[in-house]
Amino acid sequence: MSQTNKVNNFFKDSIDVKGRFIRKDAAFRNQISETHEIYKPETGRYHLYVGLFCPWACRTLIVRALKGLEDVIDVSIVDYFLGPNGCQFSEREGSTVDRVNGFEYLRSVYFATSPGYTGRYTVPVLFDKKTNTIVNNESSEIIRMFNTVFNKWAKNPEGNFYPEELRTKIDAVNEWVYPMINNGVYRAGFSTTQEAYEEAYHDVFNGLDRVEDILSKQKYLVGDTFTEADIRLFTTLIRFDAVYFVHFKCNKKLLRDYPNVSKYTREIYHMPGVKDTVNFHHIKHHYFESHTQINPYGITPLGPNLDYLN
Template sequence: SVVHPIMPPESWVFGEFPGATPDHLYGAHALREIYERAEPGYDGVVTVPVLWDRSRETIVNNESSEIIRMFNSAFDGCGARADVDFYPEPLREAIDALNAQIYENVNDGVYRAGFAGTQQAYERAYDRLFATLDELETRLSHHRYLLGERITEADWRLLPTLLRFDAVYYTHFKCNRQRLVDFPNLWGYTRDLLQRPGVRETLRMDHIKTHYFTSHPRLNPSGIVPKGPIVDFDAPHGRG
């Protein structure tokens, strides 16, 4: 199921919006109801994504990085492609190190900049973000993917932040030294990953922009969602 992109203060909800769906299992209105089904009386934070066990009727996990790791191998014995491995044994140490750097400075770095409470905190996050993007741009000038010529978990964990960068983080979070499209290698790399079979149809830029620009009233009190920018993710990536 896919929640409505506008997040009320109390919880994510299911509702009518292009690309959103009802709760197909229980007909819940709010995602909090699903958390409470797993743990009656739950009063913690409600987040997405949620990996739900239909048989046991409980939440397996709600942390995206851990769900990605699970999907790599947990379902190999029940229909998933066991021949696809994004966390291969010889590269695990390098993947973990790169994941840590990218999470700290890029995935979470844009939020550190966007929600900074002081000029100093904002500039620290901003500088670390673009220093890391510069490093990745150089790395991708030598390799098709972050760790060579094969896609790994590190690539998939970086991709969502890159996809949102020009439409959201550049303006909404003031990460405005450069746009993604101004990094030739990162921009081609983003299109390369997005154009892999089965990936492009998961991108809903209308959901992304609606969520960010309406759910952070401190950053955007009017709630106006910008119409642009026009980003051609379908242009040839030239990295094959």
């Protein structure tokens, strides 16, 4: 099977009868906790598989960095190119080998847990080295585990990105940011009908206009406190001008055209540890080379100018 056909098959499996991209739910949803029968909090026990191209995976890297969990949870980074066998491990441009299992492909991590697995092989993956099984592959749940479960060993245990007193507000923001912006850019880019594309396009920019208005009145999405809502939005924003504007046809405005949103993105980008999770080579080359149904020749643009981040 050719590389192009494989990518197109993956793409078509996620499209409904109206040409709309429908993201499938994560398959592994266990929680690390003192009360869990198997997955207890321990330092050095769990391993994180990520791709630097992936906004969902980079959420987990950011929380890991901000909490100071680098010595608690180690990491393997897949190559940026999504080939016919899914994500592969390599040592080029900041990628790594599989530092736990020595696998060539990420899919082998899934098969190690469930030999009959037929779903998608996605990052992030939180893997238990003791039982050789996947704990969880849902980024929103992994970042909440990282926020509290490993505080005993964290360098910054006081960091709390989902404080109890703000949870209602954080949840409310996540409720519209995810469909309109986080997933909205994918809905626009992967749509196969004009109607589906336009619906997603308008959602994206209505969402960004809403964020711009919020940030004209306060520092962060839920006030003056930096929370997981900001982390979840940031990983989409940092990819917007470099990829989503062109590749996903979200071309009404560049992020730099939003004064408050661009300032907000720049501030988060320069928080200690965050910039190290952003690799524009991986980001650009993944989308433009891997999505051959959108960009058949795999040509990666040299731009854009991202000086607004400096």
